[in-house]
Amino acid sequence: MKEPAALLPVWVARLVGFGALAALGALEWQRMVAGLSSGRALLWAAVATAAAAGVLACDRLSQRRRGVAMLAVVVGSLLAALALSGVELELLRPRNWVSLVEGVAGGLQSLGTVRLPYAGADPWPRIALQVAGALLLTLAGLVACWPRGGGDPLPRGYPFLSLAALLVLVASPVVAMGGTRPLLLGLAIAALTVCFLWLDRLPLRPGAGVAALLGLALAGALPLAAVADRGEPWFDYKAFAEGLGPDDPVRFDWSQSYGPIDWPRDGNEVMRVRSAEPHYWKVENLEHFDGAVWTDAGPVGPKAADVETEIRDDWRDRPGWLDSIEVTVRRMRTRDVPAPGAIMEIESSTKPLEPAGEAGRWVATTELRRGDSYRAEVYTPKPTPGELRATDITGFEPERSGDLAVTVPFLPGREPTAASVGGVGDERVEGAVVHFRPFGSDEEPFVSFPELDRTVYGATPRWLRRSAYRRTWQLAQRLRSGVETPFEYILAVNAYLSSGFGYSERPTPPAPGRAPLDAFLIDTRDGYCQHFAGAMALLLRMGGIPARVATGFSPGGFSERRDAWIVRDTDAHAWVEAWFDQLGWVTFDPTPDATPARSQIAALASPVPATPTGDAAAPDGAEAGGGAEGERGGDLRPDLLFDVQSGEAPDGAADTGGGLAWWTWALLAAVAVAGAGLAVALVRRQRTLGPFTPLDRAVAELEAALRRAGRPLATGTTLHQLERSLGASADATAYLRALSDSRYGREPRPPTAAERRALRAALAQGLGPVGRLRAWWALPPRPR
Numbered sequence: 188m189k190e191p192a193a194l195l196p197v198w199v200a201r202l203v204g205f206g207a208l209a210a211l212g213a214l215e216w217q218r219m220v221a222g223l224s225s226g227r228a229l230l231w232a233a234v235a236t237a238a239a240a241g242v243l244a245c246d247r248l249s250q251r252r253r254g255v256a257m258l259a260v261v262v263g264s265l266l267a268a269l270a271l272s273g274v275e276l277e278l279l280r281p282r283n284w285v286s287l288v289e290g291v292a293g294g295l296q297s298l299g300t301v302r303l304p305y306a307g308a309d310p311w312p313r314i315a316l317q318v319a320g321a322l323l324l325t326l327a328g329l330v331a332c333w334p335r336g337g338g339d340p341l342p343r344g345y346p347f348l349s350l351a352a353l354l355v356l357v358a359s360p361v362v363a364m365g366g367t368r369p370l371l372l373g374l375a376i377a378a379l380t381v382c383f384l385w386l387d388r389l390p391l392r393p394g395a396g397v398a399a400l401l402g403l404a405l406a407g408a409l410p411l412a413a414v415a416d417r418g419e420p421w422f423d424y425k426a427f428a429e430g431l432g433p434d435d436p437v438r439f440d441w442s443q444s445y446g447p448i449d450w451p452r453d454g455n456e457v458m459r460v461r462s463a464e465p466h467y468w469k470v471e472n473l474e475h476f477d478g479a480v481w482t483d484a485g486p487v488g489p490k491a492a493d494v495e496t497e498i499r500d501d502w503r504d505r506p507g508w509l510d511s512i513e514v515t516v517r518r519m520r521t522r523d524v525p526a527p528g529a530i531m532e533i534e535s536s537t538k539p540l541e542p543a544g545e546a547g548r549w550v551a552t553t554e555l556r557r558g559d560s561y562r563a564e565v566y567t568p569k570p571t572p573g574e575l576r577a578t579d580i581t582g583f584e585p586e587r588s589g590d591l592a593v594t595v596p597f598l599p600g601r602e603p604t605a606a607s608v609g610g611v612g613d614e615r616v617e618g619a620v621v622h623f624r625p626f627g628s629d630e631e632p633f634v635s636f637p638e639l640d641r642t643v644y645g646a647t648p649r650w651l652r653r654s655a656y657r658r659t660w661q662l663a664q665r666l667r668s669g670v671e672t673p674f675e676y677i678l679a680v681n682a683y684l685s686s687g688f689g690y691s692e693r694p695t696p697p698a699p700g701r702a703p704l705d706a707f708l709i710d711t712r713d714g715y716c717q718h719f720a721g722a723m724a725l726l727l728r729m730g731g732i733p734a735r736v737a738t739g740f741s742p743g744g745f746s747e748r749r750d751a752w753i754v755r756d757t758d759a760h761a762w763v764e765a766w767f768d769q770l771g772w773v774t775f776d777p778t779p780d781a782t783p784a785r786s787q788i789a790a791l792a793s794p795v796p797a798t799p800t801g802d803a804a805a806p807d808g809a810e811a812g813g814g815a816e817g818e819r820g821g822d823l824r825p826d827l828l829f830d831v832q833s834g835e836a837p838d839g840a841a842d843t844g845g846g847l848a849w850w851t852w853a854l855l856a857a858v859a860v861a862g863a864g865l866a867v868a869l870v871r872r873q874r875t876l877g878p879f880t881p882l883d884r885a886v887a888e889l890e891a892a893l894r895r896a897g898r899p900l901a902t903g904t905t906l907h908q909l910e911r912s913l914g915a916s917a918d919a920t921a922y923l924r925a926l927s928d929s930r931y932g933r934e935p936r937p938p939t940a941a942e943r944r945a946l947r948a949a950l951a952q953g954l955g956p957v958g959r960l961r962a963w964w965a966l967p968p969r970p971r
Contacts, residue, residue, distance in 0.1 A: 202236060202240055202243075205235075205239055205328060205331050205349065206233075208350075208353050209231075209232040209235050209236060209328065210229060211353075211357060212232070212353045212354075212357045213229060213231045213232040213356065215357045216228065216356045216360055219304050219316050219359075219360050220313055220316050220317060221304040221306035227271065231268065231271060231272070231320060231325075232324060234271060234321070234324070234325055234328075235264075235268075235325045235327060235328035236328060238260060238264035238325050239328035239329065239331050239332045241263075242329060242332040242333060242344075261329060264325050265322065265325055266279065268325040269318065271321055272317040272318045272320070273313065273318070274314060274317075274318065290311045290314065290315075291311065294311035294312040294313070294314055294558075305537070307535055307536065307560040307561065308535040309513065309560030312560075320356060326352060327349040327352040327356075330345045330348045330349045331345070331346055333345060436518055436520045437451045437455055437457055437518055437519045437520070437756050438451075438519070438520055438521065439451070439521065439756075439759060441471045441483075441523075442480070443481050443482070443736070443761070444480065444717070445480065445707070445721070446696075447692065447693050447694070448692045448693075450759055451756040452756055452757050453756060453757075454755050454757055455517075455755060456753055456754070456755050457518055457754055457755060457756050457758075458515060458516050458517055458519060458525060458740075459517060459751045459752070459753055460513070460514050460751060460752040461512065461513040461750065462510065462512040465745070465752060466527030466528070466567060466742060467741060467742065467760070467774055467776075468514075468525045468739050468741075468754060469525065469527055469737050470523045470524075470738055470739035470740070471739070472547075472548065472735055472736075472764075473736040473738060474589070476592075476593050476724075476725060476728070477594050478594040478595055478655070479596075479703060481724065481735075484545070485545075486543070486545060493546060494529055494547050494566075495546075496546045496586045497547040497771070498566050498568075499768075499769060507569065508568050508569055509531070509565070510565050511562065511563070512527070512565060513560065513561075514561055514562075515560040516557060516559045517557060518557060519557075519756075520556050521551075522553075522555065523543075523550055524551060524563070525740065526549070526563045527565050527567045528547070528566050528772070529565065529566045529771075529772070530547050530563055530565055531564040531566055532563070533549055534562050534563075535561060536559075536560070536562075538553060538555055539552045539553075540561060567774075568771040568772065568773050570770045574769075575674040575773070576675075577672075578672060578769055578770065579627060579673070580625065580628075580673075581731075581732055581768050582766065582768070583625045588622070590734065590735060590766060591622060591733055592621065592622050592623070593623065593656070593725065593729065594621075595618060595620075595651065595656045597616070597618060597653050598654065598655055598657075601653040602615040604616070609643065610636070616638065616639065618654075619654075620637060621634055622634070623731055628731065631645060631647055655700075655701070655705060658708075659702075659726070659729065660729055662708060662709070663726050663730050666683060666726065667679075667730045673731075673732050673767065676732065677765060680730070681723070681775070684722065685777075687712055688779065689713045690713070690714075690779045691714060691715065692715050694707070694711060694713050694715065694718060695710075695711040695713055697710065697711065704718070704725055708722050715778070719777045719779070720737075720777065720778065721736055721761075723763045723775070723777045724736050727763070727765055732765050734764065735763070738760070739759075740758040740760055741758045741762075743755060761778075762775065762777075763775045763776065763777065888966070891965075892946075892950060892965040892966040896950040896962060896966075897961075921945070922942035922945065922946045923946075925938045925939075943966065947966045948962070950962040950965055
């Protein structure tokens with residue numbers, strides 16, 4: 188029975204139905220990227236529809252040209268989708284494919300934690316969302332019209348596979364962010380789905396057919412609306428994204444212990460920072476010394492939490508000290524916001540961030556996790572050595588009084604009584620707080636007893652001699668003798684810590700009754716960054732220089748390929764910040780060169796000058812370097828790490844973002860060539876063999892093999908004539924006779940593997956050194 192004439196040709200109906208549903212999917216997916224225009228999303232749908240039309244157009248070509256045309260349609264449409272998905276065209280070059288794949292993979296991993304619509308600072312989650320949408324649409328278009336064989340003059344493709352991809356595009360944004368009109372969306376999905384699947388079957392007189400389509404659309408609207416509005420996606424992209432990365436994120440405890448190192452040191456990348464120059468990525472300020480260790484002072488009052496208290500009064504006159512950084516969290520979870528210096532402002536964050544109640548620091552309301560990112564404006568003083576030397580007093584600002592205080596415990600048996608310090612009773616007092624005077628002041632330190640709410644002026648050395656830090660105080664007095672400026676005292680402290688001290692991750696325990704830092708300075712002289720930073724800050728306060736311990740990460744390794752600083756768990760570090768009234772908090776690092784945090788620092792290729800200050804411009808072509816040790820320019824001493832600007836990497840340092848080995852590139856190239864060859868072979872095989880019997884396919888394969896080997900058949904050539912022209916061996920003759928017997932005999936027999944090999948050898952005869960390779964291409968081995 189003849190089918191009634193259709194209202195639309197099959198190919199028109201397929202393209203119209205697909206294009207409408209693809210446009211709906213693109214517009215829904217576009218909502219997941221903040222600022223992405225609807226026009227860009229509709230271009231994705233247009234490319235996908237054009238890909239489907241291109242596949243259909245290939246059916247009009249001859250068998251010889253069809254395979255190449257199909258491959259061109261696939262490659263061209265995928266490249267067009269990538270070009271319209273926000274990927275820089277430079278990344279589409281073969282040499283940048285690894286960077287593109289790594290970036291998109293990292294972006295996909297981030298989708299499990301970021302807020303949607305995405306508006307973060309890290310560009311890769313945005314690019315990954317656009318790439319996923321554009322490629323999914325394009326693949327859906329190719330699958331919708333891809334030939335299935337079976338003798339149909341116009342292949343109908345795989346519409347249900349295509350429909351599944353389109354429904355993922357529509358439903359995932361609705362589930363991730365919600366929808367205000369689920370019923371209308373469900374109606375649109377149902378109507379367009381029915382059109383996509385059955386519009387080509389609508390009869391020429393569509394009265395009853397249109398009614399049936401409308402009925403199906405209305406019947407499917409409510410259940411589809413309910414599915415679109417439910418709490419779970421058809422494709423849970425968050426679970427998929429989280430599954431791409433490791434399940435054990437790295438967490439850090441920044442408290443000081445001075446015992447053996449026990450924090451993670453596996454080389455995991457914990458964050459990636461885009462910055463014009465290297466910095467120490469600070470996480471916490473440890474401003475309180477409790478008599479044993481440095482601790483976080485905790486939230487302070489609103490006035491003290493003002494970021495203006497962290498910076499110099501005329502900070503606007505030093506624009507060179509303001510930097511902008513972009514941070515992307517990798518394998519780490521933290522509520523603290525890593526950033527150098529004092530944070531002035533946060534923007535483009537994927538999680539809500541707020542001031543921490545401590546000047547210059549911010550925290551996240553919920554944990555920052557893989558894929559979270561933010562952009563921070565920071566203030567990081569970068570004075571020259573000359574500016575540091577010119578400062579002769581510091582610590583006179585009222586806000587810095589707390590940064591000159593040190594809690595000291597009294598030695599057992601030498602604790603004063605409450606009555607001896609102005610209190611009541613014979614109860615022993617275990618400790619006191621010594622308030623040292625600013626550098627340049629002639630006043631004596633004074634002592635307070637918080638437990639008794641008493642303050643004693645004068646005779647401070649007597650109280651210090653009864654404390655566990657009497658030797659540290661005597662050392663500070665000795666180092667302070669003869670120096671005239673704060674910077675000279677800092678150099679003296681650094682010189683002491685550089686002479687006779689060693690780096691050890693398993694430091695010698697202090698003797699019983701000795702305070703950890705006092706024992707480190709006088710007895711053991713071995714330790715790691717916590718010891719060196721804590722001891723230096725303690726000596727600086729005793730010398731009248733406001734100081735604190737800062738914890739976080741050293742700069743890490745700079746990757747030119749990623750244009751970012753790669754920070755790993757081995758870069759966890761502690762250093763010192765000293766206050767200068769005319770400059771602000773300046774970074775110093777007394778830890779020896781052997782620290783692993785520094786050994787991970789990879790420098791750029793060429794050395795760079797010190798960063799200009801004020802309005803001075805950097806020399807043309809100068810780049811910021813991220814090195815380890817070395818002189819920092821001017822007359823600054825080599826053994827003092829000031830800011831981080833060195834042009835040479837330490838021994839063993841490696842660029843964490845370096846290129847792949849040559850054999851990796853060779854392997855990738857081989858895989859790409861093999862994949863392309865396999866695709867061409869499969870397409871050629873499918874289009875050449877067609878929907879015929881096994882015998883027809885064998886004959887077609889023989890014709891194709893002869894053509895590829897440069898021996899095309901003349902019209903009317905018989906198998907017997909072909910056998911004589913080849914002059915083949917007995918096995919090759921058996922191959923041709925098998926075809927003849929299959930055509931005219933009673934029991935068809937396909938050629939054996941040995942007969943195929945013999946015919947391949949016959950095809951290679953007379954073709955020169957590359958004949959065997961050409962014969963393999965002409966008649967490839969048949970998979971079993």
